[in-house]
Amino acid sequence: MSISSREKKNYWKETPIFEFFFQNILLNNRKKFLKIFNTHIKIKKSFSILDVGTSPLNLKSENIFIKKFKNHKNFTCFSNHDLQPIKKNFLNFYFIIGDARKMKFRNNSFDIVHSNATIEHIGSDKMQLQFISECLRVSRKFVFITTPNKYFPIDFHTKIPFLHWLPHSIFNIILKLFGDNFFRHKKNLNLISFRKMTGYCSKLKIKNYKIIFNNFLFLKSNIILIIRK
Numbered sequence: 001m002s003i004s005s006r007e008k009k010n011y012w013k014e015t016p017i018f019e020f021f022f023q024n025i026l027l028n029n030r031k032k033f034l035k036i037f038n039t040h041i042k043i044k045k046s047f048s049i050l051d052v053g054t055s056p057l058n059l060k061s062e063n064i065f066i067k068k069f070k071n072h073k074n075f076t077c078f079s080n081h082d083l084q085p086i087k088k089n090f091l092n093f094y095f096i097i098g099d100a101r102k103m104k105f106r107n108n109s110f111d112i113v114h115s116n117a118t119i120e121h122i123g124s125d126k127m128q129l130q131f132i133s134e135c136l137r138v139s140r141k142f143v144f145i146t147t148p149n150k151y152f153p154i155d156f157h158t159k160i161p162f163l164h165w166l167p168h169s170i171f172n173i174i175l176k177l178f179g180d181n182f183f184r185h186k187k188n189l190n191l192i193s194f195r196k197m198t199g200y201c202s203k204l205k206i207k208n209y210k211i212i213f214n215n216f217l218f219l220k221s222n223i224i225l226i227i228r229k
Contacts, residue, residue, distance in 0.1 A: 022156060027061040029222060032214055033116060033146050034064055040210075040226050041142050047111040048074040052100050052135060053118025056081045058089070065114055066090065076110070078103065101130045105138040113139040116146045123187045129200050136204065136227060143227040149213065150191035152221045157183050164191055197223055 043049075049069060054077035055062040063086065069075055076094040077083055083095045098104060100115075101122060113135045122131045135143045148156065155164040158180065163171060168186065175184035183189045194211060201209050206227055214222035 022159070023059075023061050025216065026156065027064070029214060029216060030061060030064040030116065033222070033224065034068055036212060036214070036224055037065070037114070037144055040212075041112065041144060043069075043072075043112070045073065047072075047141075048076070048109070049112045049114065050076045050078060050105075050110040050138065052078045052103075052113060052115040053121075054079045054083055054086075054095075056083050056085050058086060065116060066093070101127055101134060103134050103138055107137055108140040109138045111139075111141045112144065113142070114144045117148070119145055119147050120191055121188060123190065125190070125196070128190065128192065129203060132200050132225075133204055136206065136229070139227075139229060141229055143225070143229075145225040146214075147192050147197075147223050147225075149220050149223050150193040150196075152216070152219055155189075155191065157189055192223060194220075194223060197225055201225070201227075 049072060051063075051066050054066060056079065066075065066077060070090060071092075073092065075090075075092070076096060077090070078096050078098060078100065080097065080099060082097065087093075087095055100118065115135060119128055119131050122128050132143075132145065135145065150164060154161045158164065158175065160178075163174060166174070172184045194213075197211060208229070209225060209227040212224040212226065213220040214224060216222075
């Protein structure tokens with residue numbers, strides 16, 4: 001099954017029979033991420049906020065974070081896709097198209113840098129490291145990054161249980177046999193484990209951070225990295 005241009009923008013393969021079920025899980029999980037954010041980071045009206053990886057899609061499960069701060073006075077959405085489809089919903093926001101691995105902002109430009117379900121689509125491990133480094137560089141106070149946990153039994157991108165636990169060479173071949181020429185490439189999907197995330201923090205010499213797990217069905221479904229500068 002090939003992936004449409006719409007699905008590429010959202011990095012999401014639709015499964016017609018189970019789509020309602022998966023979308024509800026996604027929505028509920030992202031609401032939980034927001035609760036975790038609110039618990040650990042207290043927003044002031046004066047804070048400037050950057051959302052890295054804003055989705056261009058008008059779906060219930062998308063952009064939960066920016067919907068929460070719809071009336072915030074200093075909010076910037078950053079994406080490598082055209083965000084024109086959602087601009088009318090956030091008239092007071094700034095919208096910028098660019099590469100999150102090399103953002104054209106000055107150091108400490110934003111009080112808070114937030115990114116949901118983007119880092120796994122950045123590319124290689126080296127590029128993911130660069131992504132965290134950039135988020136840290138342009139942040140003044142906090143960085144909040146969420147990503148699926150590689151060792152959760154099902155990857156919600158491919159929807160195939162346990163396949164993503166295999167070595168990437170085998171994962172690549174099997175997805176190719178299924179006709180998937182998008183997610184089989186690391187440039188489009190490179191899942192992160194707890195060990196890899198802590199390794200990134202170590203390489204970047206980040207000391208003041210914590211990693212929190214979001215649980216689904218009593219298993220660790222998502223990794224949340226919170227950095228305080």
